[in-house]
Amino acid sequence: MSVVQTVKILGLGAVALTLSVEWLGWLLRRIWPHGLRNRGPLKEVFFFPTEVACTEHVFHPDSPFPCPCPLPHGVETSFSRLLGHIMSASSSLDLCVFAFTNASLSRAVLALHARGVAVRILTDMDYTLITGSQIGAVRRAGICVRCDSGAVHMHHKFAVVDGRRLITGSLNWTLTAIQSNKENVLVTDEPDLVRPFIAEFQRLWAVNAPLRRPPSPVAEKPASLAV
Numbered sequence: 001m002s003v004v005q006t007v008k009i010l011g012l013g014a015v016a017l018t019l020s021v022e023w024l025g026w027l028l029r030r031i032w033p034h035g036l037r038n039r040g041p042l043k044e045v046f047f048f049p050t051e052v053a054c055t056e057h058v059f060h061p062d063s064p065f066p067c068p069c070p071l072p073h074g075v076e077t078s079f080s081r082l083l084g085h086i087m088s089a090s091s092s093l094d095l096c097v098f099a100f101t102n103a104s105l106s107r108a109v110l111a112l113h114a115r116g117v118a119v120r121i122l123t124d125m126d127y128t129l130i131t132g133s134q135i136g137a138v139r140r141a142g143i144c145v146r147c148d149s150g151a152v153h154m155h156h157k158f159a160v161v162d163g164r165r166l167i168t169g170s171l172n173w174t175l176t177a178i179q180s181n182k183e184n185v186l187v188t189d190e191p192d193l194v195r196p197f198i199a200e201f202q203r204l205w206a207v208n209a210p211l212r213r214p215p216s217p218v219a220e221k222p223a224s225l226a227v
């Protein structure tokens, strides 16, 4: 048998194997649409403050190199779980948050934007000016930001990942909230809960104007410890 014939046979074998695996996957999804174990919609709750631990594995899950930072490693915390849900976005992230000063969460949002995920951020106008606000950084990166400047604060703290996963709770996206405050976060892909949050985001997005320029650093106000 010539080398060309051998290569052809191996190629056809590889195609046949790929098609078989695809077909088997399709068949299993038809038989068990929710998987072999029908676990229902995701329902996850976690609380803050979180213990301080390294979260590099969330950003670089396939890195072969150990992280050299001095923080504890191999520890799953409320914060690493939150980051993991945010970084799971593959198509869109709609974020509606009152205060946004946490650098790791900003890094996650910027990483999603860099890999082509459509990110939209709604925030409170007054809190774009607090010390450490990440709104300027995300806006400079080209992320669409709209600010609520109504008579009362836009006090929501929720995100919708890929139009089907809701992250909500008391937690502002600030270091104080994550490391010092008693806070809660609920994550679910229960459609009856996700849908109203999508509608609320669309409603607020429609009535608020885009932030044309990043907030001026000279206008920064001191951060409130309350958030």
Ligand SMILES: [Zn+2]
Residues within 6 Å of the ligand: 054, 055, 056, 067, 068, 069, 070, 071, 073
């Ligand atoms: Zn580390």
